[in-house]
Amino acid sequence: MRCVDVTRELSAPTGDRQSSALAQHLAACPQCAAWAARDMKLNQLWDATRPVEPSTEVWNEVWTEISARLDRPDVLPFREAPTIRPGRRILMITLGVAQAAAILLAVFFFTRAPGGPQPDATVHQPVRPVDGAPPSSVAQSDSDPLDIDPDGSLVVLRIEAPGKVEKTEVALNDNSGRVDSGFEMLNFLESAAKQ
Amino acid sequence: MMSRFPHWPRLLVPLVVLWGTLWLLPSVRAGDKARQVTICAIIADPSNQTIDPRLAAIGPQLRKLLPNHGFTLVDVKSKRLNSGQSVVCNLGGGLTAEALLVEPLDDNGKVQIKCDLWLNSVSQFSTAVATPPNQLFFCDQKRMNGTHLLIAVGAR
Incomplete structure (x- = not known):
């Protein structure tokens, strides 16, 4: 027998080996x-x-107990919901309502801020921008501001004389889907002023 | 089973949010009454077709406004204004152009602006306009020497 066979036989006896050969090797x-x-x-x-x-x-007995627990619906150890005192519940509801109201107010004021949606701006009848349209002369007074609604064109107020203004609309946009030219000019001039 | 953590930190969160929102509201209201107003003075000259390099980006639009003219930028100013405040352009020679914010947002959703031209504190012209926000308009005054003084005003 070899050494490896001896140790293997001693660790996990198979009974196949002859005990005499094993004893002879050990000796x-x-x-x-x-x-x-x-x-x-x-x-x-x-x-x-x-x-x-x-x-x-x-x-x-052990396996019977395990099977019985698995069959019960409350087998998982759910954590009990924390009990909230009625006073605290009312406080939480009040705070929630106040929070929702504050968010609604904030949204309301933000939408009224400059740059936000101006729903009333669409109320007026738009002036049709016609390139070379006949100018309209109006007498001007401080209490009655000249209402302009360029609708894609650029409004030019030609000062004829003090108190006499001639309103002309010049179509700038080429309907190519680009940004409004008047808006672009305002952006350009504003950035030029900051330089 | 009671939670080991107290409930008051959870209650604190909506309180902080509520306080922050209420604190923001006055500034939002203040922002509602303010406008960034821009005023610009340009000289348009029929005898000189050159466009000021500072106006090159809007040259094509200016050409549509006044064909066969050259354009020179005199001054441009932009300022955040509240109602009753104005921004002034100095044109030189005692001439000033002024844009006064009359109404940041009127009932029709427009900005009311008064545009004035002064020569040594004497009014040369004055016009009040109700314009949509983010729209530029021009005041054009022909001068004795044939050039045009263009005053562009816009508010956002």
């Missing part, structure tokens, strides 16, 4: 003899300290 090989001695001591220690195995009845 001739000090390393395997020492290994066999350690193995025997370990087995003795395990036999002395191993826990008592539960009996078949105990195993049956």
Whole structure:
């Protein structure tokens, strides 16, 4: 027998090997003899300290209990919902309503801010931008501002004389889908002023 | 089972949000009454077709406004104004152009602006306009020497 066969047989006995051949190898090989001695001591220690195995009845009881728990609907350990005192509940509801009202107010004021939607701006009848349209002369007074609604064109107020203004609309946009030219000019001049 | 953590930090969050929102509201209202108003003075000259390099980007639009003219930028100013405040362009020679914000947002959703031209504190012309926001308009005054003084005004 080789050493590896001896140690394997001692660790997991198969019973196939002849005990005489095993004993003969152990007598001739000090390393395997020492290994066999350690193995025997370990087995003795395990036999002395191993826990008592539960009996078949105990195993049956345990599995019966596990099956019963699995069948119950409340098998998962849900955390109980925290109890809220009525006073605190009212406070939380009040705060929630106040928060919602504040958000609505903020949205309302933001939409009225400059640059936001101007729903009233569409109320007026738009002036049709016609390139070269006949100018309209109007008498001007401070209490009655000249109402302009360029609708894509550029309004030019030609000052004829103090108090006399001639309104002309010049079509700038070429309907190419680009940004309004008047808006572009305003952006350009504003950025030029900041330079 | 009671939670180990107290509830008051959760109550604090909506309180902070509410306080922040209420704190913001006055500034929002103030913003509602303010406009960024821009005023610009340009000289259009029929005898000189040159376009000021500073106006090159809007040259084609100016050409549509006054064909066969050259354009020179005199001054441009932009300022955030509240109602009753104005922004002034100095044109030199005692001439000033002024845009006064009359009404940041009138009942029709328009901005009311008064545009004035002064020569040594004497009014040369004055016009009040109600215009949609983000729209530029021009005041054009022909001068004795044949050139035009263009005053562009817009508010956002």
